[in-house]
Amino acid sequence: MEGYEVLVVGAGFAGSEVAYRLARSGRRVLLLTQSLDSLFLPVTPVTEPPAGDTLFAEVFEEGLPPFLLHARAKWRLEAERPRLHLQQATATGLLVEGGRAVGVRTFEGPAFRAPRVVLAVGTFLGARLSVGRLEEAAGRLGEAAYDDLFEDLKGWGFAFLPAEQRAAPYKGAPGYRVRFYRFADDEWEPATFRLPRLEGLYAVGACVSGGTSYRDESESGARLGEALLRELEHPSGEGA
């Protein structure tokens, strides 16, 4: 589909909610993520129930295995076609024109464009995962993290702070730790989700919070979706 209104990078709990909220209201969204098999996939079993009007609440069921939660969410997102386009690709850098983010470049080759770009890349910026003495570049167990986007964002002047998340041993899988970077506090406006360094750029989820909970990240994704809907209806002050 041509002519996306919003490009969301990262289909975790936060990014998926943004895209779902927009598409359900008839907006054209590209949800680009590096692995469709880990879309809306919790790192650990979900114990805290979801918040109200969210995709998470639609698919949650107590005791549901993580992969079934993922499968249900993917099915719902796919059902929003053609307004929502799910694209598997890894963003390597921003496309910027006249101080405005207008899309992303990808490792796979094609660039994708939209007048609003949302970064929802979770625990993957500069991520290093440790299991015992082994360390690898990964944002979660089994999913590599590539440093290109992180390096590109630093090149645009963004500042970051270190963050860390840990997973306890679970059903024979070892416990592990992920160290990563999140945007520094003064790079991000919590009320608007904007990264004011570049027009048209927003961020949500663990890449700004450092990781709170599935419930909170999904709820903030839904809030950003609502904020973007309002903006799309009343696009005053827009530079493009």
Ligand SMILES: Cc1cc2nc3c(=O)[nH]c(=O)nc-3n(C[C@H](O)[C@H](O)[C@H](O)COP(=O)(O)OP(=O)(O)OC[C@H]3O[C@@H](n4cnc5c(N)ncnc54)[C@H](O)[C@@H]3O)c2cc1C
């Ligand atoms: C080890 C560990 C343990 C955790 N344990 C818990 C827990 O027990 N309970 C809890 O509530 N929370 C836990 N969390 C935090 C949890 O990850 C967050 O609450 C939630 O998943 C964050 O959602 P998100 O959408 O911001 O990011 P994520 O769920 O991390 O999603 C980000 C998505 O972006 C994609 N992506 C990243 N970079 C790119 C790129 N360059 N191009 C395209 N796609 C990209 C990734 O593939 C991923 O799908 C844990 C996190 C980690 C790392």
